Amino acid sequence: xxxxxxxxxxxxxxxxxxxxxxxxxxxxxxxxxxxxxxxxxxxxxxxxxxxxxxxxxxxxxxxxxxxxxxxxxxxxxxxxxxxxxxxxxxxxxxxxxxxxxxxxxxxxxxxxx
Amino acid sequence: xxxxxxxxxxxxxxxxxxxxxxxxxxxxxxxxxxxxxxxxxxxxxxxxxxxxxxxxxxxxxxxxxxxxxxxxxxxxxxxxxxxxxxxxxxxxxxxxxxxxxxxxxxxxxxxxxxxxxxxxxxxxxxxxxxxxxxxxxxxxxxxxxxxxxxxxxxxxxxxxxxxxxxxxxxxxxxxxxxxxxxxxxxxxxxxxxxxxxxxxxxxxxxxxxxxxxxxxxxxxxxxxxxxxxxxxxxxxxxxxxxxxxxxxxxxxxxxxxxxxxxxxxxxxxxxxxxxxxxxxxxxxxxxxxxxxxxxxxxxxxxxxxxxxxxxxxxxxxxxxxxxxxxxxxxxxxxxxxxxxxxxxxxxxxxxxxxxxxxxxxxxxxxxxxxxxxxxxxxxxxxxxxxxxxxxxxxxxxxxxxxxxxxxxxxxxxxxxxxxxxxxxxxxxxxxxxxxxxxxxxxxxxxxxxxxxxxxxxxxxxxxxxxxxxxxxxxxxxxxxxxxxxxxxxxxxxxxxxxxxxxxxxxxxxxxxxxxxxxxxxxxxxxxxxxxxxxxxxxxxxxxxxxxxxxxxxxxxxxxxxxxxxxxxxxxxxxxxxxxxxxxxxxxxxxxxxxxxxxxxxxxxxxxxxxxxxxxxxxxxxxxxxxxxxxxxxxxxxxxxxxxxxxxxxxxxxxxxxxxxxxxxxxxxxxxxxxxxxxxxxxxxxxxxxxxxxxxxxxxxxxxxxxxxxxxxxxxxxxxxxxxxxxxxxxxxxxxxxxxxxxxxxxxxxxxxxxxxxxxxxxxxxxxxxxxxxxxxxxxxxxxxxxxxxxxxxxxxxxxxx
Numbered sequence: 001x002x003x004x005x006x007x008x009x010x011x012x013x014x015x016x017x018x019x020x021x022x023x024x025x026x027x028x029x030x031x032x033x034x035x036x037x038x039x040x041x042x043x044x045x046x047x048x049x050x051x052x053x054x055x056x057x058x059x060x061x062x063x064x065x066x067x068x069x070x071x072x073x074x075x076x077x078x079x080x081x082x083x084x085x086x087x088x089x090x091x092x093x094x095x096x097x098x099x100x101x102x103x104x105x106x107x108x109x110x111x112x113x
Numbered sequence: 114x115x116x117x118x119x120x121x122x123x124x125x126x127x128x129x130x131x132x133x134x135x136x137x138x139x140x141x142x143x144x145x146x147x148x149x150x151x152x153x154x155x156x157x158x159x160x161x162x163x164x165x166x167x168x169x170x171x172x173x174x175x176x177x178x179x180x181x182x183x184x185x186x187x188x189x190x191x192x193x194x195x196x197x198x199x200x201x202x203x204x205x206x207x208x209x210x211x212x213x214x215x216x217x218x219x220x221x222x223x224x225x226x227x228x229x230x231x232x233x234x235x236x237x238x239x240x241x242x243x244x245x246x247x248x249x250x251x252x253x254x255x256x257x258x259x260x261x262x263x264x265x266x267x268x269x270x271x272x273x274x275x276x277x278x279x280x281x282x283x284x285x286x287x288x289x290x291x292x293x294x295x296x297x298x299x300x301x302x303x304x305x306x307x308x309x310x311x312x313x314x315x316x317x318x319x320x321x322x323x324x325x326x327x328x329x330x331x332x333x334x335x336x337x338x339x340x341x342x343x344x345x346x347x348x349x350x351x352x353x354x355x356x357x358x359x360x361x362x363x364x365x366x367x368x369x370x371x372x373x374x375x376x377x378x379x380x381x382x383x384x385x386x387x388x389x390x391x392x393x394x395x396x397x398x399x400x401x402x403x404x405x406x407x408x409x410x411x412x413x414x415x416x417x418x419x420x421x422x423x424x425x426x427x428x429x430x431x432x433x434x435x436x437x438x439x440x441x442x443x444x445x446x447x448x449x450x451x452x453x454x455x456x457x458x459x460x461x462x463x464x465x466x467x468x469x470x471x472x473x474x475x476x477x478x479x480x481x482x483x484x485x486x487x488x489x490x491x492x493x494x495x496x497x498x499x500x501x502x503x504x505x506x507x508x509x510x511x512x513x514x515x516x517x518x519x520x521x522x523x524x525x526x527x528x529x530x531x532x533x534x535x536x537x538x539x540x541x542x543x544x545x546x547x548x549x550x551x552x553x554x555x556x557x558x559x560x561x562x563x564x565x566x567x568x569x570x571x572x573x574x575x576x577x578x579x580x581x582x583x584x585x586x587x588x589x590x591x592x593x594x595x596x597x598x599x600x601x602x603x604x605x606x607x608x609x610x611x612x613x614x615x616x617x618x619x620x621x622x623x624x625x626x627x628x629x630x631x632x633x634x635x636x637x638x639x640x641x642x643x644x645x646x647x648x649x650x651x652x653x654x655x656x657x658x659x660x661x662x663x664x665x666x667x668x669x670x671x672x673x674x675x676x677x678x679x680x681x682x683x684x685x686x687x688x689x690x691x692x693x694x695x696x697x698x699x700x701x702x703x704x705x706x707x708x709x710x711x712x713x714x715x716x717x718x719x720x721x722x723x724x725x726x727x728x729x730x731x732x733x734x735x736x737x738x739x740x741x742x743x744x745x746x747x748x749x750x751x752x753x754x755x756x757x758x759x760x761x762x763x764x765x766x767x768x769x770x771x772x773x774x775x776x777x778x779x780x781x782x783x784x785x786x787x788x789x790x791x792x793x794x795x796x797x798x799x800x801x802x803x804x805x806x807x808x809x810x811x812x813x814x815x816x817x818x819x820x821x822x823x824x825x826x827x828x829x830x831x832x833x834x835x836x837x838x839x840x841x842x843x844x845x846x847x848x849x850x851x852x853x854x855x856x857x858x859x860x861x862x863x864x865x866x867x868x869x870x871x872x873x874x875x876x877x878x879x880x881x882x883x884x885x886x887x888x889x890x891x892x893x894x895x896x897x898x899x900x901x902x903x904x905x906x907x908x909x910x911x912x913x914x
Binding site for chain 1: 705706707710711714733735737738739740741745746749752753756757759760765768769772775776779782783785786787788789790791794795798801802805806808809810812813814823826829830832833834836837838840841844845847848855856857860861864865870871872873874877878882885886889892893895896897899900903904
């Protein structure tokens with residue numbers, strides 16, 4: 001399972017990088033979304049998959065899955081959400097102000113004056 | 114702090130007071146206040162002479178950074194005292210001259226004297242410091258104050274150019290010298306010059322020794338304007354003339370000479386030292402004197418003449434180092450070269466100082482320094498002419514002036530080299546007297562140009578900007594004193610020999626003179642029919658001949674094309690560095706995010722891929738993997754298909770929906786991998802994110818809303834595939850090489866017992882590791898405030914402009 005997941009994560013990373021190298025601002029942000037999905041799955045995978053039941057004590061199980069990566073991922077999800085939301089609003093404002101979605105047209109200050 | 118320390122820093126302290134004096138006493142020329150100090154210091158140093166005579170030295174230490182061995186150790190020996198006398202003596206005369214040269218009304222005198230005092234203090238610090246780091250600090254202070262003085266008339270473009278040039282070259286050398294000092298410290302563990310000298314024989318075989326030697330010499334050569342670093346000196350002539358007289362003839366340019374003399378006991382036994390110092394010296398002598406002949410500006414002639422005379426002193430110091438190979442002091446002919454170097458050092462300071470002051474007077478009284486417009490000033494300015502005559506004849510090496518004696522001794526030392534049988538001198542040594550003789554001929558020619566083109570010939574009052582007349586007496590005092598010294602030292606050279614020159618020569622070559630042993634320095638105007646005398650006669654005869662025929666052979670100066678001049682190389686070098694770095698920066702700083710991303714990702718692939726490959730780190734271990742079920746395969750396929758859809762989709766809306774699909778699939782993965790809290794959070798957040806994406810999409814500007822696929826770019830694809838592969842490889846290797854077990858067992862055991870909870874993930878988030886959560890809340894808060902600010906604040910500078 002972990003080997004399959006590693007390949008899926010690699011694929012997510014590759015797509016994310018490809019999108020981040022494109023010209024459209026929206027696609028770049030989609031790329032960052034994919035990248036964080038890949039990172040979250042990687043955190044979970046590297047701790048080992050399906051090693052026991054859900055980490056709730058009420059289950060009274062022999063073995064539980066590792067709760068630490070889950071806590072880490074939860075933190076990471078919230079932070080990446082905050083950042084993505086901020087990025088999206090920045091992009092929205094950039095559209096309003098600059099009237100473009102193309103990052104090649106958003107270069108430096110030399111063309112401004 | 115002792116009296117000696119106070120004496121060294123006194124000019125720096127007075128520099129603080131000068132602006133107040135300048136403001137408070139407007140009716141007085143500020144220079145009068147300043148004049149008292151160097152005169153007092155001169156008297157102080159003068160009364161130290163008897164103490165020096167018996168090999169006595171004075172040493173005082175003030176702690177600065179004792180833990181690093183850096184202390185302000187003031188150390189006076191013969192060499193230091195000689196320089197201190199020159200600095201304060203010529204300093205007093207220059208201040209006196211500047212009082213009459215610089216106008217009280219037009220010039221910013223407060224600034225001028227602050228810079229000048231700064232320089233004087235720095236120079237005293239250089240020659241009287243025993244600690245290399247303190248010496249270096251003062252050394253750089255001389256560079257800075259010289260920079261300020263050259264650029265004193267900062268509204269002139271040439272001044273700024275000259276100041277920048279001298280700064281770049283001398284600071285380059287200064288930094289090299291610091292490197293040499295540090296290497297010496299590495300080898301000996303000490304910063305004290307005398308301690309290093311006592312260890313000289315032990316370190317001479319170290320591998321760093323030659324590097325230290327070359328670096329220290331770089332510093333000395335740049336400061337003393339040796340070939341090819343001499344180019345800053347002629348441009349430094351944009352400074353006010355008192356500055357040129359003081360810094361660029363008598364003191365600062367001799368700092369490099371001082372350094373070579375001071376370091377001689379450490380390095381001089383090396384052949385490299387002998388070759389570099391005497392070779393570069395003689396080359397500078399020849400090149401400087403050759404170039405001085407073609408100049409038309411009085412100060413430019415004097416600048417090249419300074420370069421050439423400094424080369425002369427330098428080469429004498431180099432030849433003097435041969436003395437170390439003959440251990441007995443009696444009849445050590447090379448010791449005479451050291452004596453000649455010290456003697457010429459004094460002589461040069463006297464006659465060059467007076468000549469610069471003469472050039473200043475001529476400039477001040479006629480309004481020009483161009484020898485093509487000057488002429489026939491002999492009758493108008495008889496006193497100035499007399500001084501100039503004495504100075505020039507001394508510079509040319511004619512009797513009975515002091516330059517004659519030192520020039521004779523110089524030629525004699527060069528002839529002695531013929532009998533030297535070390536350093537392969539028996540083959541190349543013959544070049545030294547020949548080059549020295551040719552240079553002397555050119556020295557004779559430019560000295561004659563200096564005096565006769567200015568003062569003899571036809572009087573051309575119409576060509577002059579002002580009506581010339583004799584200078585005021587105040588301006589003439591200093592050059593008269595210097596000219597008197599020129600004659601005095603010429604007729605009675607032995608006043609100097611035992612009191613000043615002998616202790617100075619003894620401190621340059623301390624190994625040769627045992628304690629208590631005195632060696633006799635004796636000069637005589639007439640010293641028999643030596644080879645040097647015949648050489649001087651030849652110089653005068655050929656010199657007169659060449660001076661008369663000068664217009665006929667002056668064309669040889671046009672042979673060297675402009676591209677090969679050192680100035681051109683310096684200028685184009687500067688421009689090329691500037692445009693080159695500009696081009697290089699523009700080449701890779703394209704301003705496009707995509708390029709930078711490619712750099713980052715390629716760097717990532719390169720570094721990670723390289724280390725996986727070279728460390729043989731890839732590992733795959735299938736013994737411990739979980740089983741694959743049907744659900745997982747389906748979910749993995751959904752992710753693959755959805756991400757391909759994002760890449761292929763024409764519409765951005767499709768991409769957004771596909772991204773949402775991936776998010777929900779990830780949530781489903783969390784279900785399968787037994788992470789209920791993650792599932793909940795992921796579902797909610799994915800929903801909100803997709804809504805935000807849609808909002809953003811809805812507001813896309815109309816004109817760029819034209820839907821199109823991502824254009825396929827091979828580089829992007831390769832980079833993306835590379836990142837994906839590297840990440841997969843690392844994930845596999847990391848999973849397959851687990852070094853120790855998880856610490857999760859602790860949390861599982863203690864969640865109920867110690868924290869009183871049942872949900873391990875939640876207890877970790879708010880109890881065991883609650884700090885993370887607090888700052889994660891802060892992140893969300895900041896994001897929310899940021900978004901609010903972005904949406905509400907409209908402080909657009911563009912519109913208000």
